Amino acid sequence: xxEQAEMVGRAFVDHYYHLFDSNRASLSxxxxxxxxxxxxxxxxxxxxxxxxxxxxxxxxxxxHIISTIDSQPSSPTGGIVVFVSGSxxxxxxxxxxxxxxxxxLIPGAEGTFFVQNDIFRLNYG
Amino acid sequence: xxEQAEMVGRAFVDHYYHLFDSNRASLSxxxxxxxxxxxxxxxxxxxxxxxxxxxxxxxxxxxHIISTIDSQPSSPTGGIVVFVSGSxxxxxxxxxxxxxxxxxLIPGAEGTFFVQNDIFRLNYG
Numbered sequence: 610x611x612e613q614a615e616m617v618g619r620a621f622v623d624h625y626y627h628l629f630d631s632n633r634a635s636l637s638x639x640x641x642x643x644x645x646x647x648x649x650x651x652x653x654x655x656x657x658x659x660x661x662x663x664x665x666x667x668x669x670x671x672x673h674i675i676s677t678i679d680s681q682p683s684s685p686t687g688g689i690v691v692f693v694s695g696s697x698x699x700x701x702x703x704x705x706x707x708x709x710x711x712x713x714l715i716p717g718a719e720g721t722f723f724v725q726n727d728i729f730r731l732n733y734g
Numbered sequence: 735x736x737e738q739a740e741m742v743g744r745a746f747v748d749h750y751y752h753l754f755d756s757n758r759a760s761l762s763x764x765x766x767x768x769x770x771x772x773x774x775x776x777x778x779x780x781x782x783x784x785x786x787x788x789x790x791x792x793x794x795x796x797x798h799i800i801s802t803i804d805s806q807p808s809s810p811t812g813g814i815v816v817f818v819s820g821s822x823x824x825x826x827x828x829x830x831x832x833x834x835x836x837x838x839l840i841p842g843a844e845g846t847f848f849v850q851n852d853i854f855r856l857n858y859g
Contacts, residue, residue: 647804679772692853709834728817732857
């Protein structure tokens, strides 16, 4: 179960940040009406509002560089927690922004997973 | 439910790092045989081995300073995910180490929670 969690976590992270950097609007498909995002302390509920938040961030292009991915099974029913650290490159910015983010993935239809919990923080200091 | 998650998350974080800094051996009571810790990429399963890992870290005294706590309900059955950022002060070290850590808390007996998932990473760069 642990190995499967690692595989799913890595595949999810690749997919998520690829979509984020190439077609951010399509991220909404990974969330559900019950999904929760806390973005730098701001709480947002549901796929529609989460999608709106992500699509209205004050930059159009960006590139995520992933440093670490740690995944664990969260429950006997197939949930997975994924913890990511990495850097965010914004256009025209010399320095990259370090961030940490966690996802709680829940099994959906036909072997897919959706994001139940998403917490994002920039690393300062 | 979201407010309760925030309250439980904050109370847990206060309790956890207070024990860590004052009586690290007592942390074992917060874990169960099914609990998982990933510490800087190293995976450890079960309260006994987790306690052993935490008690054998290469420093005796330390002090955690917490910067942010973000909590969300993880499921309708009462789980809570908690994301923490902060700094770790080690004896004789001038600079503090920045860290991020996530916990997945599961309701136990009599209103208590135990740690099902624990992922710790130092922040670099």
